[in-house]
Amino acid sequence: MKNKVVLYFSAAQSEQPIIYRLVKNYDLVVNILKADINPQKQGYLVVEMEGEKDKYQEGISFLKGLGVIVESLSETVVWQEDVCIQCGACASFCPTEALEINRETMEISFNNSKCVVCGMCLDCCPTRAITLHFDIRGLV
Ligand code: SF4
Ligand code: SF4
Incomplete structure (x- = not known):
């Protein structure tokens, strides 16, 4: 499955190699569409994530387990x-x-x-x- 989501990070979470772990541990293709991280290292990423459905859900659970807030996105022209x-x-x-x-x-x-x-x-x-x-x- 493939979906676009917004990931909201705290300063502590932004220190962790979250994207690397999504790719390595859950075989997800992660495409960063937009990033905004302030000097205090809080911020958000807009990413497109693609992978097997089970792995995708596990990746989302992994993010939530870290306390990252995950919201889904839709696109409109x-x-x-x-x-x-x-x-x-x-x-x-x-x-x-x-x-x-x-x-x-x-x-x-x-x-x-x-x-x-x-x-x-x-x-x-x-x-x-x-x-x-x-x-x-x-x-x-
Ligand atoms: S008609 Fe031309 S200017 Fe108008 S939306 Fe299409 S490409 Fe843009
Ligand atoms: S308006 Fe037409 S070309 Fe533009 S995104 Fe929609 S379907 Fe595609």
């Missing part, structure tokens, strides 16, 4: 209409037609319910009108 210059580039990348050109008006629209968060559109937008947002869903 946000289209800012007021930033969009209607160039149409994104529509040619979108596999689900969530971003679509109206052929009559040549205007772009975004249908969030069709978006599968594949990320194909994110880098093609010249004005950064399309962004990826992380929503915390609660404790794992």
Whole structure:
């Protein structure tokens, strides 16, 4: 299984090789997406973790056993209409037609319910009108 989670650390926990142990002891692939640790060494990591379901759950239990707070994340694509210059580039990348050109008006629209968060559109937008947002869903 594969999931994105936020790990909140205390100063003492941040001293430990937690990521190394997730990889070595639980065979998880851990991809750090974002890190924010303050000078007091408290902070959080946003990570994508992938592995066998049992190992994944054991890895989560290991984190909780250390006192790390674990919250699950979901991703949402946000289209800012007021930033969009209607160039149409994104529509040619979108596999689900969530971003679509109206052929009559040549205007772009975004249908969030069709978006599968594949990320194909994110880098093609010249004005950064399309962004990826992380929503915390609660404790794992
Ligand atoms: S993330 Fe993928 S599915 Fe969603 S709007 Fe962008 S290209 Fe389309
Ligand atoms: S690539 Fe960006 S600016 Fe161009 S149509 Fe899509 S959202 Fe608008």
